[in-house]
Amino acid sequence: MASKEQKAQFDVKTQLENVTEQFKTLQVLNEEGEVVNEAAMPDLTDEQLQELMRRMVYTRILDQRSISLNRQGRLGFYAPTAGQEASQLASQFALEKEDFILPGYRDVPQIIWHGLPLHQAFLFSRGHFQGNQIPEGVNVISPQIIIGAQYIQAAGVALGMKKNGKKTVAITYTGDGGASQGDFYEGINFAGAFKAPAIFIVQNNRFAISTPVEKQSAAKTIAQKAVAAGIPGIQVDGMDPLAVYKAVKDARERAVNGEGPTLIETLTYRYGPHTMAGDDPTRYRTSELDNEWEQKDPLVRFRKFLEKKGIWNEEMETGVIEQAKEDIKEAIKKADETPKQKVTDLMDIMFEDMPNYLKEQYEIYREKESK
Secondary structure: OOOHHHHHHOOHHHHHHHHHHOOOOEOOEOOOOOEOOHHHOOOOOHHHHHHHHHHHHHHHHHHHHHHHHHHOOOOOOOOOOOOOHHHHHHHHHOOOOOOEEEOEOOOHHHHHHOOOOHHHHHHHHHOOHHHHOOOOOOOEOOOEOOOOHHHHHHHHHHHHHHHOOOOOOEEEEEEOOHHHOHHHHHHHHHHHHOOOOEEEEEEEOOEEOOEEHHHOOOOOOOHHHHHHHOOOEEEEEOOOHHHHHHHHHHHHHHHHOOOOOEEEEEEOOOOOOOOOOOOOHHHOOOHHHHHHHHOOOHHHHHHHHHHHHOOOOHHHHHHHHHHHHHHHHHHHHHHHHOOOOOHHHHHHHHOOOOOHHHHHHHHHHHHHHHO
16 A cells, blocks of 8 residues: 555645745735835845835836827837836846846836836837837847747847856746746746746736736746746745845846746736727726725835835925926937838848848839938
8 A cells, every 4th residue: 555655745736735835925015014024125225225216106107108198199009017116126126237138018117227218118119110229238128029938038148148157147027928828938947957047027917918817827826837947936026126126136146156047926916908009907807906906006015114214205206206207208209309210211220131122122112212
């Protein structure tokens, strides 16, 4: 007869429960802005805490204005970011300038704070080629539209860093829907096999457009998917900027020390629609769920924490809001003044040596554009 230990070994239910037990949510601040995990408190100065809050407030205003600009027809594709500021900005805040960001289409805020000029972010939204011409020294790529494809790219960039002996990391983002893609598994597996210095973030905002996360996978957490790739997996309260910062900072340290990649699942929520292209979240989300997550608002939580420390107030926040509005006004003006792209522009930047079969078409378009 099989021993009790042997039976337990083949008890699938026990095995699944044991895996899930390993992935408890990392949290530093609760919803009232109180420190509940002193041991995980990151080492940030008051000035750094203020700067992180400034970026979060600024980005909330940027999101509100971008939605308005989209509705006015002055922006093209736009994926709202409100609710995900802690997940997005605290993770970027934990990076160094030399690190490389490979964003998804909702991750424009991270690349703006990593150095992409705001007017170019607006041009990207409009589909203008200049929005994809990243300035020298800004280590980002254009937001990836293909779901999950950036995970494979990040594995390759990170391996290149390792081979070049650089003490830098490649960080990439996707949503919970992206974690259901084959590229997700290929990316984390490849990076794990070669101990590439990558950080893979899944921003679990609970819905892949309209599909709830519970219908995407039988796994209780996305973080536990790291086990199959042989890499660390961490689940984080994605509405808590200090917990996100701590997780990414630690992951970065492991990566540059040669310990390989980390998968981080941030539990977060997008307050708006999936994109401004006709999505109606009221068709698949309840008001009760929206209200529940509004109580976890990352800006409210962090504001309470900073106010208790005496390093943030209404006057400071108003100043950030006014600065954001002014910057956005100037950036959209600059985007408006950018010459409209032409067909020949696209053909010029597509080819170093244009194929013969396109040269005739090129001349036709150039003649039309000159009139």
